[in-house]
Amino acid sequence: MSEEQIRIAKDLLAEGVGLIAAAGYINNEGGQAIADAASELMDQGCKTLVIDLDGTRIINSIGVSILLEILEKLMDEKGRLAFCNLTPTIAKTFEIMGLVQYATVYPDRLAARAALEGHAAV
Amino acid sequence: MEVVLHLPVVPNAELVAAKAVETLGRALGMHQTQVEAASVAMVEACLNAMEHGGGPVTVRLRGDNHSRPCLVIEVEDHGRGFDPERAPRNSSSRVLGSTSKRGWGLTLIRELMDEVQIQSAPGRTVVAMRKYVESAP
DSSP states (O other): OGGGSOEEEEEEEETTEEEEEEESOBSHHHHHHHHHHHHHHHHTTOOEEEEEOTTOOOBOHHHHHHHHHHHHHHHHTTOEEEEESOOHHHHHHHHHTTSTTTSEEESSHHHHHHHHTTTOOO | OEEEEEEOSSTTTHHHHHHHHHHHHHHTTOOHHHHHHHHHHHHHHHHHHHHHHOSOEEEEEEEEOSSSOEEEEEEEEOSSOOOGGGSOOOOGGGOTTOSOOOOOHHHHHHHHSSEEEEEEETTEEEEEEEEEOOOOO
């Protein structure tokens, strides 16, 4: 499958808001790649992270469990986690596994930026 | 039409079966969301089989029109088996703070598929799942 290898890009969405764009299979390796990007952005002072999953169609529970660990780290730092561009199946999987009870889901990157700009500098 | 795959226990072998779910699901007229749900459930079944089955995993896929049109997926392994009634049912309320966040496979399979049957005995476990064909919204 072409999406076997995950592709990660990270950037600043707004002041204090890190963006991680992840496209591909979120398994243990994909989840870890996202976690590594999250750690780098947190080290740069980002307390709010947005994970954009546009281009991700398939995930597994091992990968999602790593996303839960990112959420825990952010919550320990009084930070926030958000997602955007989720497929209905990924959104349902996150709901089943408890991720969306503590993270915010936005329809797309623009909506995430509009909601989070100005709220991230803690 | 039936597709039978024998998957070796190697990283990402489950994606081969996911591709087959995608191809067969589309041929049956399933909406993309149903295909993706079936793919995630099948991936979880394969991962469980590879982790606990101790050897190659067999995946069978076919369309069925007995009562309602559906995609049927069977994942078979030859491990020591387990009691489905005693399998963990995870709850989202106990996720955060837990040292182990694993064990979600069966919960996801049951939530994402329309019917799930598990037959397990020492030497042979079969997880049989059905996803009904639904027309695109």
